[in-house]
Amino acid sequence: MDTRLSHVMDKQQQSDMTPDAALRDLMVGNARFVSRKMIQRDYVKQAESSADGQYPKAVILACIDSRVPVELIFDQGIGDVFAVRVAGHVVDSCALGSLEYACRVARSPLLLVLGHTDCGAVKSAIDRLALGHITGLLRDIEPAIADTKGYARNAKNAAYVAAVVENHVHQTIDRIRDKSPILAEMEQNAEIAIRGGVHHLRSGRVVPI
Ligand SMILES: [Zn+2]
Numbered sequence: 741m742d743t744r745l746s747h748v749m750d751k752q753q754q755s756d757m758t759p760d761a762a763l764r765d766l767m768v769g770n771a772r773f774v775s776r777k778m779i780q781r782d783y784v785k786q787a788e789s790s791a792d793g794q795y796p797k798a799v800i801l802a803c804i805d806s807r808v809p810v811e812l813i814f815d816q817g818i819g820d821v822f823a824v825r826v827a828g829h830v831v832d833s834c835a836l837g838s839l840e841y842a843c844r845v846a847r848s849p850l851l852l853v854l855g856h857t858d859c860g861a862v863k864s865a866i867d868r869l870a871l872g873h874i875t876g877l878l879r880d881i882e883p884a885i886a887d888t889k890g891y892a893r894n895a896k897n898a899a900y901v902a903a904v905v906e907n908h909v910h911q912t913i914d915r916i917r918d919k920s921p922i923l924a925e926m927e928q929n930a931e932i933a934i935r936g937g938v939h940h941l942r943s944g945r946v947v948p949i
Pocket residue numbers: 803804805827828856858859860861862
């Protein structure tokens with residue numbers, strides 16, 4: 741008998757899920773990932789079941805880093821989460837529009853901003869990399885660098901990079917609230933929660949911050 745999971749999130753499950761429950765669900769999924777106890781899924785059946793609509797529990801804004809595949813590290817299947825991925829999880833108007841769509845139109849109760857250790861975008865910003873469109877993208881990380889006091893500006897210092905990453909997650913959340921009245925109002929009304937976390941590349945663990 742095929743015991744693989746073929747069920748997908750439905751409308752009722754989504755509307756019953758509080759923002760806190762969605763975060764707990766992701767963290768439990770991350771614990772399954774870290775302990776190699778991931779749910780076995782029938783992805784083809786999940787694709788079929790979700791073809792007529794999607795009711796994701798969360799939208800995750802993460803880096804493009806190839807070592808941060810959000811569905812894998814949170815052990816999520818098809819239809820479970822929206823993933824917005826931009827280098828250094830920088831929010832431009834397209835990213836903001838994607839987050840607003842996920843929360844306001846598609847009714848996901850959780851917005852998670854996920855930084856990660858050893859982020860190449862953060863390290864490049866620290867190193868003042870100037871190249872093509874990368875220059876403008878990295879400019880958005882500069883305020884987090886300016887806010888990280890007590891260190892020399894050195895991308896080879898892992899503790900410093902980790903501190904900048906944390907500050908950048910917090911600042912990204914502030915920026916989302918600041919630039920999106922829609923999301924700020926949804927958060928005030930407790931329709932969504934906006935939370936942050938850091939994914940640790942070596943262990944696979946996500947730590948809420
Ligand atoms: Zn990164």
